[in-house]
Amino acid sequence: MTLLYSMKWLAGEHNVYLYPGTYTFTAKGGSGGNYTRSNYDSPAPGKGALITGTYTFESNSKSEFRIVVGSDASGNTAGTPDGGKGAVFTTSGITVTAGSGGGSSRISLNGNPIIVAAGGSGAGYRAIGAPGGCSDTVYHVIYxxxxxxLEAATASPSNTVECSSNEKDGRAQNPPGSGGGGGDLCGKGGIEPNTNDYAPKVGFGGKSYMINGFSCNQVMKQNQVQALYKSLLFHVIHHAKSVTQTNNVLNVQMAKSYLMEYALIIVHQVHRM
Structure with a gap:
């Protein structure tokens, strides 16, 4: 294949104009944030789900795809666009912050989602964060x-919420609850348990979405994403019937960015419809 276009983009929202053809998309949700307090090593936060697959569309002209690259959470700062916020607790002048949830990454065409890769939840006190789930599965932490x-559960109102809801934010106070991961549905934030079990204080990972032709994997360890340029990645591969003028290939423009982590978009063109 001949590489005709390559660009590194900032996390955030982008418009991409692509010609009719067959594409391979890969998207990863953002990771949750660390649990922070003085002289304390945070458990690992949840990683975002990884979705990849092939998409074909036919049209008389190029079409506008909307790409949103979800960002990692950083402590109490939730990952954009939809991670839940970790709770904060202050006592005797000491501030403790639970990890926030990572944002979801998504590709849509004409307002219709193609894939939504869920973000992981933030780390809690003594407890790891939960990874972004796949399809109807979400993850949470048990003791x-x-x-x-980690334990898998079927997505339901008991563990996921619409991402506009503040129930994705951590609620527990001492220690504070972590934020849920973003997604097609967001994971519920950590709550105050009835026992000394700290697991309920950790938010659920988000729920992913994908149409037929795509596959999803939960990312459990950081070494699974080292080849993905940190935690944010989109690959766009365009197959064309013939390569003619390079200025005819793609018209790509950036709508806006959040100045967060870097993501990468790569376009290969070898044939076109």
């Missing part, structure tokens, strides 16, 4: 055998 472990 078993003296360890905090």
């Amino acid at each position: 078993t055998n003296y360890n905090y472990n």
Whole structure:
């Protein structure tokens, strides 16, 4: 394949104009943030889900795709565009902050979503964050055998909310609850449990969405994303029937950016409809 266009973009929102053809899209949701307090090493936050697959569309002209690259959370700052905010608790002059949730990454055409890669939830006190889930599955943290472990659950109103809801934010006070991950539905934020179990103080990972032709994987460890340029990535591969004039290939413009982490968009063109 011949590389005709390559550009590194900032996290945020972008408009991409693509010609009819077959594309391969890969998107990863943002990671949750760390639990922060003085002299304390945070458990690992939840990683974003990874979705990849092939998409074909036919049209008489180029079409505008909307790409939103979700950002990682940073402590109490939630990942854009839809991560839940970690709660903050202050006592005796000491401020403790639970990790916020990572933002979702998504590609849509004419307002219709093609893929939504969910973000992971923030880390809690002594407890890891939950990764972004796939399709109807979300993840949360449970305490078993003296360890905090991940458990899959079917997405439902008990663990996910519309992303416009503040229930994605952490609610527990001491220690504070972490934010849920962004997604097609956002994970609920950490709550105050009825016991000394800290697992409910960790938010749920977000719920992903994808049309037929795409596959999704939960990212459990950081080494799974090292090849993805930190945690944010979109690949756009365009196959064309013939390569003619380079100024005919693509018209790509940036709508706006949030000046967060860098993402990458790569376009290969070898044939076109």
